[in-house]
Amino acid sequence: MSTLTNKRILLGVTGGIAAYKSADTVRRLREAGAEVRVILTAGAAEFITALTLQAVSGHPVYQHLLDTDAEAGMGHIELARWADAVLVAPASANFMARLAQGRADDLLSAVCLATESPVAIAPAMNQQMWSNAATQTNLATLKKNCVRIFGPAEGSQACGEVGPGRMLEPTDLVVMVSDLFASGEFDGLTVVVTAGPTWEAIDPVRGLTNRSSGKMGYAVATAAMEAGAKVTLISGPTALPDPERVRTLRVESTQEMHDAVHTHIVDADIFIGVAAVADYRPVRxxxxxxxKTLEKMTLELERTPDILASVAARKPAPFTVGFAAETENLEQHARQKLEAKKLDLVAANRVGADIGFGTDENSLLLVEPGAVTELPMQPKAKLARALIRHIATRYRAKHTAKVHTLRRP
Structure with missing residues (x-):
């Protein structure tokens, strides 16, 4: 099973004999579905070549912090933003010390400081170096700073000694990187997500639709699954493959989506309406x-069922999140939608010629009663995970408040 589908993994390789495993680590990450970029430190380049890692990753290898061409576009910041996760494997004792100190005097350490994504290290060194008090102090600092530690394993080492300090095998690292995305924030919850456009037939050939690609909705469904939820994705017509470990139902019209939602919403804890459904359909x-005959043709249209409002009106209603695609007055229109349909949260995104529909990046303005939160421009997969974290926090707060209310004498 491809456990890292569409994930962007930045692999840092530092100086040590375990660097020979890095090429296999890249290969295993790609087999799991990830897109991989590599940063090679000066020490690591003594053990494995950039050409080897470029061949297995399919991308140029990054080596220098002060690269004129790369830094013209703030290359280390772009890499930090690009990555869904950073894995340093092998991580030498020297690199652990520099990361613990917060140094940024080479490309890899600068990226680790600049990224908001999870950072994990797979230590690899002589067993005595691993046991040294200085290394253990650095290890404690890194754990305190929320750096994930993968390993090390115990066994025979290149120096002939035996003990802790061996880098974990690439297959083990892939599993542990996959677990970085399993937050557990939705454990035990059932989530229904809608995605994509709808198609309202004019005749057997033509129809009314919109430019939604479904990318954001599919990313939200995947992020909810990674957070531990049982997810049903109800999708309009898209060219996207079904997300793994998500139950996907394909529909065409708004009425079909409405009916499918109400069939599967009965036991749902959370509903996230990402789909760009048609507001009107031909009467016949x-x-x-x-x-083609006349110069002009008139179509008589009627309203389609309002899926969001009908879900929010259920008794009891799930925690209901709507999306609002707007070209202007983002917060104003989102709040109107929030209040008119009695939603818990509206995620508003700006759409236009170069943003929103069909793109791989977006930003969101989260509007809810008494609060507005901005999620900045980023890849839709990362944006979806940020949204899921926000929803999890609000869902728990609402659920806790409801329990306290019920317990009052």
Whole structure:
């Protein structure tokens, strides 16, 4: 199973004999579905070549902090933003010390400081170096700073000694990197997500639709699954493959999506309506293709069912999140939608020629009663995980408040 599908993993390789495993680590990460970029330190380049890592990753290898071409676009910041997770494997004793001290005098350490994504290290060194008090102090600092520690394993070492300090095997590292995305914030919850456009038939050939690609909705469904939820994704027509470990149902019209939602919402704890559903449909669809005759043609349209409002009106209602795609007055329109449909949260995104529909990046303005939160421009997969974390916090707060209310004498 591809456990890292669409994840962007930045692999840092530091100086040590275990660097020979790095090429296999790249290969295993890619087999699991990840896109991998590599940073090679000066010490690591003494053990493995950039050309080898470029060949297995399919991308140029990054080596220098003060690279004129890369830094013209603030290359270390771009890499830090690009990564969904940073894995340093092998991580030498020297690199652990520098990371614990917060130094940023080479590309890898600068990226580790600049990223908001999880950082994990797989230590690899002589057993005595690992046991040294200085290394153990650095290890404690890194754990305190929320750096994830993968290993080390025990066994025979290149120096001939036996003990702790061996880097974990690449297959083990892939499993542990996958676990970085399993937050557990939705453990035990059932989530229904809608995604994509809808298609309202005019005749057997033509229809009313919009430019939604479904990318954001699919990313939200995947992020909810990673957070531990049992997820049902109800998708309009898209060209995207079904997300793994997500139950995906394909529909076409708004009415079909409405019916599917209400079939599967009964036991749902959270509903996230990401789909860009059509607001209107033809009153009557022609049985055959409408031929071109007159200069003008008039279509009579009627309202489609309001999926969001109908879910929020259920008794009891799930925690209901709506999306609002707007070209202007983002917060104003989002708050109107929030209040009119009695939603718990509205995620508003700006759409236009170069943003929103069909793109790989977006930003969101989260509007809820008494609060507004901005999630900045970033890849949709990362944006979806940030949204899920926000929803989890608000869901727990609402659920806790409801329990306290019920317990009052």
């Amino acid at each position: 669809a022609a049985d055959g293709k409408i031929k």
